[in-house]
Amino acid sequence: MAETILVIAEQRQGQLNRQSWETLVAGQQLAAARGARLAIAIPGKDVSALASEFAAKKPDEVWRVEHGLLERYTSDGYAAALEQLVKQLQPALVLFPHTYQVRDFAPKLAASLGKGMIGDCIAYRHENGRLVFVRQMFQGKTAADVTFAGAPPWFASFQAGAFRADQVARGASPAPITAIAVDLKPEQIRTKPLELFREAKQAVDLTQAPILVSIGRGIKAPENIPLAEKLAKLLGGELAASRPICDEGWLPMDRQIGSSGQTVAPKLYLALGISGAIQHVVGMKGARTIVAINKDANAPIFEVADYGIVGDIFELIPALTEELEKK
Numbered sequence: 643m644a645e646t647i648l649v650i651a652e653q654r655q656g657q658l659n660r661q662s663w664e665t666l667v668a669g670q671q672l673a674a675a676r677g678a679r680l681a682i683a684i685p686g687k688d689v690s691a692l693a694s695e696f697a698a699k700k701p702d703e704v705w706r707v708e709h710g711l712l713e714r715y716t717s718d719g720y721a722a723a724l725e726q727l728v729k730q731l732q733p734a735l736v737l738f739p740h741t742y743q744v745r746d747f748a749p750k751l752a753a754s755l756g757k758g759m760i761g762d763c764i765a766y767r768h769e770n771g772r773l774v775f776v777r778q779m780f781q782g783k784t785a786a787d788v789t790f791a792g793a794p795p796w797f798a799s800f801q802a803g804a805f806r807a808d809q810v811a812r813g814a815s816p817a818p819i820t821a822i823a824v825d826l827k828p829e830q831i832r833t834k835p836l837e838l839f840r841e842a843k844q845a846v847d848l849t850q851a852p853i854l855v856s857i858g859r860g861i862k863a864p865e866n867i868p869l870a871e872k873l874a875k876l877l878g879g880e881l882a883a884s885r886p887i888c889d890e891g892w893l894p895m896d897r898q899i900g901s902s903g904q905t906v907a908p909k910l911y912l913a914l915g916i917s918g919a920i921q922h923v924v925g926m927k928g929a930r931t932i933v934a935i936n937k938d939a940n941a942p943i944f945e946v947a948d949y950g951i952v953g954d955i956f957e958l959i960p961a962l963t964e965e966l967e968k969k
């Protein structure tokens with residue numbers, strides 16, 4: 643019988659996140675390459691609507707992992723419930739989106755089954771029939787090939803942006819949805835979730851902007867931000883930033899790009915005085931064209947840039963602005 647690849651989707655208050663779709667794309671591609679069955683599981687309290695959404699996306703089966711104790715996320719609850727599903731399905735591979743929640747419970751789940759986990763992968767490939775995962779190391783300065791030792795199930799999570807959510811395949815007819823009868827007791831859950839933080843209302847939705855002019859610490863002082871703002875306006879784009887700019891309060895948090903900010907995929911991303919730390923790059927590497935200006939020729943941002951200019955932003959921003967004003 644063909645092996646099973648199990649994708650664990652993540653929902654919060656009935657909303658799926660984009661990374662779940664990206665992980666599903668990884669699962670679809672892996673299942674096609676390995677001739678495997680594809681199963682999707684959604685933990686929560688009542689996930690029937692989300693299960694139907696997934697059933698249309700060409701899996702072989704969808705699993706509702708439901709229990710009253712899974713209404714609010716806890717690592718104990720999720721790990722215990724999914725352990726039961728993994729034992730029942732016996733998948734070869736269990737895939738997750740590499741979210742904060744997954745970082746919290748997935749290693750515990752893998753360990754409870756005596757298995758390891760490869761976290762935060764950016765790609766996979768098959769080498770002589772062996773599945774190899776690629777993950778970044780040393781702040782993205784190098785990449786390592788990692789593979790599993792021992793028998794399956796194997797556990798792996800994918801970094802945001804590693805796969806494109808818009809490449810998700812649809813099936814001709816919906817896949818069957820099954821509910822697993824999860825056995826959970828209140829005493830198994832050792833943490834008590836409090837109210838979720840209410841996210842601040844966003845003034846601007848950078849995910850929809852086709853052009854982003856993004857500034858980093860190279861901008862040096864808040865008095866210099868209008869330079870970039872003017873350029874963004876002339877290009878018909880929005881202003882974005884790396885984390886230190888928002889931490890300093892020079893721009894609001896909703897303009898921060900990266901692992902703890904927004905993930906964007908504009909047509910053009912202009913990175914001005916941004917070094918290209920991995921936590922920033924995961925939020926913008928999906929841009930169609932990346933142009934970077936940095937005075938350090940060795941800045942890691944040049945590794946993801948389509949066009950790189952080694953130079954001083956205080957010379958180049960005014961020069962670009964002047965040219966655009968002539969148009």
Ligand SMILES: Cc1cc2nc3c(=O)[nH]c(=O)nc-3n(C[C@H](O)[C@H](O)[C@H](O)COP(=O)(O)OP(=O)(O)OC[C@H]3O[C@@H](n4cnc5c(N)ncnc54)[C@H](O)[C@@H]3O)c2cc1C
Pocket residue numbers: 857858859860861883884885886887898899900901902903904914915916917918919920921922925935936937938941953954955956
């Ligand atoms: C848990 C965690 C989460 C994080 N989340 C995020 C996140 O969501 N987003 C994010 O951005 N960061 C995040 N970070 C921080 C991240 O690690 C980096 O510290 C940050 O991205 C660096 O910002 P920067 O590139 O603006 O600054 P720096 O690393 O200081 O780089 C400034 C760059 O500007 C260049 N420069 C200086 N002057 C000029 C000039 N005149 N002309 C041209 N170039 C110039 C320099 O050569 C340098 O490359 C996170 C870190 C952690 C630990």
